[in-house]
Amino acid sequence: MNDALTPAQLRSLTPLNMLSEQQWRELRTQLVPQHVLAGQLLFRRGDQARTTYYLLSGELLLEDADGCEERLQAGTVASCHPLSPALPRVQQARALSDVSVLVLDSATLTRLLTWHSALQGLLLELQQDGEDLEWLQRLLANPLFARVPPANVRAMLGRLQPVTLPAGSVVLQEGEQGDCCYFLKQGRAEVLRGSDSERQVLAELELGACFGEEALLADRPRNASVTLLEDSLLLRLDRQDFVALLKAPVVDQLSLGEASRLLAQGAAWLDVRLQDEYQQAHAAQALNMPLHLLRLKARLLDKERSYICYCDSGKRSANAVYLLAQLGFSAYALRDGYDALPALQRDALLSENGAGYLARSGGRIERSA
Known part of the structure; x- marks a missing residue:
């Protein structure tokens, strides 16, 4: 097993199966199985390394200080959970056969799980308040939001200003100085560069898209225009709020x-x-x-x-x-x-x-x- 684990394999491991595919991508460099030869120790009793282990293939012997032994076979229900997770470890683990294990940094895993739980709590709270979540779920599927604390997401939502505009409206004009960015909550828009016969359509924006942020990041004029293709509801975020809530964490x-x-x-x-x-x-x-x-x-x-x-x-x-x-x-x-x-x-x-x-x-x- 030299390749990174597949989503199907990750979904069988608890609590890894709680994470989103984007969060798995953040762990991607750690998702390659490591091999331990028969007879070798995986960890000792008293070990305090903040490392999470899963048994993927083979068989391990777990032994505590009183000599009580437990044989753990890959593919069983028990092997779908972290090995001896409490620190300091109360068991030592020895390979009874050649085994492969998944080794993760516990601090990173804890951070991702905490972010996921907090975000799910936020979505549940907003749903109870009657908020339409489809656009927000699409927005949060963007990889950059994996690095934004849920508390910042909540604060951002409180500072968004709704703007309703008809089809054909030019929301951003290429060359203008940027003082805000927008999120597309309803409707459609396209990104254009150039003018008249040289105008190019760069992209069509989907529900939940953020646009106009590049000028805020670089403190430069807008490098493209955005025009609405249909009547739309936009949410405006001013420069100072964008920098404080989104730019700094990302x-x-x-x-x-x-x-x-x-x-x-x-x-x-x-x-x-x-x-x-x-x-x-x-x-x-x-x-x-x-x-x-x-x-x-x-x-x-x-x-x-x-x-x-x-x-x-x-x-x-x-x-x-x-x-x-x-x-x-x-x-x-x-x-x-x-x-x-x-x-x-x-x-x-x-x-x-x-x-x-x-x-x-x-x-x-x-x-x-």
């Missing part, structure tokens, strides 16, 4: 030292500046995906890998992290960009120049010719 920021440690664990730099800026100087082995092309090019990135986005001021990279979170990627921003670094650190970071590196399908990174 956009994880790192110092250069923290970024270096993450790079040592397999993360990659992602330069979101323009190609000309990148070619002047960029981080070692950094990929270049300009922010305005990121949504299109993100399909080339590897969802099993973390990415550290950087730019000069930190504004474009914050926008990139928010976008990547929407798409289900693990991403971080270099805090305040490289302009905030001392000159020696900035020069050491931007140590390469020229065409650099390209992302290929499957997450492969190649040096450009």
